[in-house]
Amino acid sequence: DAGVTQSPTHLIKTRGQQVTLRCSPKSGHDTVSWYQQALGQGPQFIFQYYEEEERQRGNFPDRFSGHQFPNYSSELNVNALLLGDSALYLCASSSPLRKETQYFGPGTRLLVL
Amino acid sequence: AQSVTQLDSQVPVFEEAPVELRCNYSSSVSVYLFWYVQYPNQGLQLLLKYLSGSTLVKGINGFEAEFNKSQTSFHLRKPSVHISDTAEYFCAVTPPGNAGNMLTFGGGTRLMVKP
Numbered sequence: 328d329a330g331v332t333q334s335p336t337h338l339i340k341t342r343g344q345q346v347t348l349r350c351s352p353k354s355g356h357d358t359v360s361w362y363q364q365a366l367g368q369g370p371q372f373i374f375q376y377y378e379e380e381e382r383q384r385g386n387f388p389d390r391f392s393g394h395q396f397p398n399y400s401s402e403l404n405v406n407a408l409l410l411g412d413s414a415l416y417l418c419a420s421s422s423p424l425r426k427e428t429q430y431f432g433p434g435t436r437l438l439v440l
Numbered sequence: 441a442q443s444v445t446q447l448d449s450q451v452p453v454f455e456e457a458p459v460e461l462r463c464n465y466s467s468s469v470s471v472y473l474f475w476y477v478q479y480p481n482q483g484l485q486l487l488l489k490y491l492s493g494s495t496l497v498k499g500i501n502g503f504e505a506e507f508n509k510s511q512t513s514f515h516l517r518k519p520s521v522h523i524s525d526t527a528e529y530f531c532a533v534t535p536p537g538n539a540g541n542m543l544t545f546g547g548g549t550r551l552m553v554k555p
Contacts, residue, residue, distance in 0.1 A: 331483075333483075360541075360543075367548075368547060368548070369444075369530050369532075369545035369547050370543070370545050371545075372543060372544070375541075375542060383542050385542060417483055417484065419484075419543075426541050427472050427491070427541045428489060429486075429541070429543060430486065431476070431483040431485070431486075433482055433483040434482075
């Protein structure tokens, strides 16, 4: 049973560019959440998708947007990249009956130069 | 809103010694509690969780944690650590229910197991 998968594993961008990160949830999971983990810090909640809609959002600007597809996979888009967007981006998924228990993927490490 | 405080940023310990990683939380409502472990250059792995019932919960890799409602704590313990336990440990909370469940994390505790 495949766990949560994310692509790419690493990414280097320059300021002002746009980036798209991808996530496939665990089999049977329908809810996807995204977190940003800056170096040396705990993860910070960005937003959560369920039934192809954004259900909750953390304290992140509109430059951060997302999408969920009918197969429950998800994308995180960040526009107008800033140096401060450099971080590990983690995707987590949860099942319909246990939404509080989230399982994380390996993350995408984004470096903005 | 919830907040989580992990009181120790680093905990050095010798192999086979016991360890306790401390976690305190603040919330105006009841919460579910979690401990995750992050090995270098990896994502987060769920160690254990408290949803309800017995306040002592057992997790993977020999870890356990005790929920103390009066002290709003959820400390993680292991009676004998191994070199392979060297990692970053995160405590997290979320409000109960099956609606949107954003996790609020603490800043992490780096467990360093020395031979």
